[in-house]
Amino acid sequence: xxxxxxxxxxxxxxxxxxxxxxxxxxxxxxxxxxxxxxxxxxxxxxxxxxxxxxxxxxxxxxxxxxxxxxxxxxxxxxxxxxxxxxxxxxxxxxxxxxxxxxxxxxxxxxxxxxxxxxxxxxxxxxxxxxxxxxxxxxxxxxxxxxxxxxxxxxxxxxxxxxxxxxxxxxxxxxxxxxxxxxxxxxxxxxxxxxxxxxxxxxxxxxxxxxxxxxxxxxxxxxxxxxxxxxxxxxxxx
Amino acid sequence: xxxxxxxxxxxxxxxxxxxxxxxxxxxxxxxxxxxxxxxxxxxxxxxxxxxxxxxxxxxxxxxxxxxxxxxxxxxxxxxxxxxxxxxxxxxxxxxxxxxxxxxxxxxxxxxxxxxxxxxxxxxxxxxxxxxxxxxxxxxxxxxxxxxxxxxxxxxxxxxxxxxxxxxxxxxxxxxxxxxxxxxxxxxxxxxxxxxxxxxxxxxxxxxxxxxxxxxxxxxxxxxxxxxxxxxxxxxxx
Numbered sequence: 433x434x435x436x437x438x439x440x441x442x443x444x445x446x447x448x449x450x451x452x453x454x455x456x457x458x459x460x461x462x463x464x465x466x467x468x469x470x471x472x473x474x475x476x477x478x479x480x481x482x483x484x485x486x487x488x489x490x491x492x493x494x495x496x497x498x499x500x501x502x503x504x505x506x507x508x509x510x511x512x513x514x515x516x517x518x519x520x521x522x523x524x525x526x527x528x529x530x531x532x533x534x535x536x537x538x539x540x541x542x543x544x545x546x547x548x549x550x551x552x553x554x555x556x557x558x559x560x561x562x563x564x565x566x567x568x569x570x571x572x573x574x575x576x577x578x579x580x581x582x583x584x585x586x587x588x589x590x591x592x593x594x595x596x597x598x599x600x601x602x603x604x605x606x607x608x609x610x611x612x613x614x615x616x617x618x619x620x621x622x623x624x625x626x627x628x629x630x631x632x633x634x635x636x637x638x639x640x641x642x643x644x645x646x647x648x649x650x651x652x653x654x655x656x657x658x659x660x661x662x663x664x665x666x667x668x669x
Numbered sequence: 670x671x672x673x674x675x676x677x678x679x680x681x682x683x684x685x686x687x688x689x690x691x692x693x694x695x696x697x698x699x700x701x702x703x704x705x706x707x708x709x710x711x712x713x714x715x716x717x718x719x720x721x722x723x724x725x726x727x728x729x730x731x732x733x734x735x736x737x738x739x740x741x742x743x744x745x746x747x748x749x750x751x752x753x754x755x756x757x758x759x760x761x762x763x764x765x766x767x768x769x770x771x772x773x774x775x776x777x778x779x780x781x782x783x784x785x786x787x788x789x790x791x792x793x794x795x796x797x798x799x800x801x802x803x804x805x806x807x808x809x810x811x812x813x814x815x816x817x818x819x820x821x822x823x824x825x826x827x828x829x830x831x832x833x834x835x836x837x838x839x840x841x842x843x844x845x846x847x848x849x850x851x852x853x854x855x856x857x858x859x860x861x862x863x864x865x866x867x868x869x870x871x872x873x874x875x876x877x878x879x880x881x882x883x884x885x886x887x888x889x890x891x892x893x894x895x896x897x898x899x900x901x902x903x904x905x906x
Contacts, residue, residue, distance in 0.1 A: 535795065535798045536795065536798070536808070537794065537795050544807055545807060546807070548803055549803060550801060550803075550804075551801075553773070555774075557774065558772065558773065558774050561772045561773070562799060562801075564787060564788075564799075564801055564802075565801075565802075566786060566787075567785065567787075570781055570783070570785055571773070
């Protein structure tokens with residue numbers, strides 16, 4: 433069956449399906465960082481992220497988190513509910529790293545007293561700027577009740593992922609989520625959950641097991657992603 | 670009486686006084702922008718800002734806003750309550766301009782649906798980054814009740830300034846406030862209120878009457894500041 437490509441992003445392609453309420457999401461092998469100024473790829477990366485995401489959506493299903501995943505059909509393709517994406521990236525942080533460390537001049541690795549939720553406006557041309565709740569309302573990116581629900585879901589997801597990852601020796605440093613409204617207007621978790629949009633550190637060694645290996649030229653990206661899949665699959669779903 | 674200089678900033682000097690609960694704030698003639706990368710000055714600028722601030726503190730007194738101003742002793746010196754400054758700049762915006770316009774790729778001049786309050790962490794070395802309420806709590810810059818009070822006071826001050834300035838032909842585009850805790854722990858407005866930390870546009874012509882004349886090399890900075898003082902003094906206090 434030929435599918436119509438309706439969107440191609442930095443790491444995924446989205447196709448229409450025969451069902452108007454469903455989309456096919458294909459994970460690409462490409463890696464990008466710094467708003468696509470740095471580009472790379474490795475063969476099989478799409479499959480790894482698709483398998484990791486699949487397992488994590490199953491874990492979230494078990495924990496009653498509403499999400500867009502329906503089924504994974506091929507190694508790098510999943511069928512998802514068609515949603516209207518809310519143009520905000522919701523970031524949850526447990527440990528200071530990345531842009532927050534840089535912004536505040538703090539060394540990476542300090543644990544936060546409690547998880548921080550941050551919003552970024554999804555706009556590549558503007559570099560996905562950090563925004564406040566009030567800005568999100570003012571510019572109509574989300575309604576107050578939606579934003580409250582997104583933040584609550586993000587913190588609940590963190591409470592599910594953090595102990596599960598700890599069981600398999602992975603520290604959840606931070607991660608980025610996206611949300612959308614399904615055809616009946618219900619807010620659900622969308623996009624993916626993979627080492628492309630999480631910081632994961634080995635519990636014992638603090639070795640980075642995520643896209644920072646690519647961003648910072650640490651090498652063995654493929655090995656780290658494979659390790660993550662292998663460990664994640666040990667989490668019972 | 671010789672006074673001990675205890676702090677010198679970009680636009681003001683702070684001296685001890687014989688009263689341990691009071692400080693002398695001296696307004697300098699210097700102008701700086703872009704975190705002091707751009708420097709200038711004009712003779713009498715300190716006096717203008719001190720006189721403008723004085724009049725506005727009187728206006729706020731009339732409206733029961735707690736603030737640090739006690740009296741203006743010389744043309745460019747005011748005696749203020751000694752406060753412990755909260756390291757957050759509180760910005761109120763009525764019209765999109767400056768950093769917000771740049772961040773969101775929006776042309777300057779669009780009115781906001783309702784006034785926006787933003788927080789910036791006061792740290793020159795970090796370039797005063799934009800921060801969220803949650804970050805302010807996490808890093809201990811303000812307590813939740815203090816922040817709520819600061820934001821409420823900022824919006825009330827906007828409600829006082831905006832119509833008063835309109836009477837004398839000035840649009841309040843945005844302004845920056847700082848707050849401190851007085852010796853008994855009460856939150857009060859501190860710092861200054863002048864064209865150095867406000868955007869003021871002429872109601873008829875939209876001509877800029879504030880530090881943007883310096884930032885953007887528009888010339889006649891002194892004339893604009895003098896105009897602001899002359900108009901502001903027509904506001905009854």
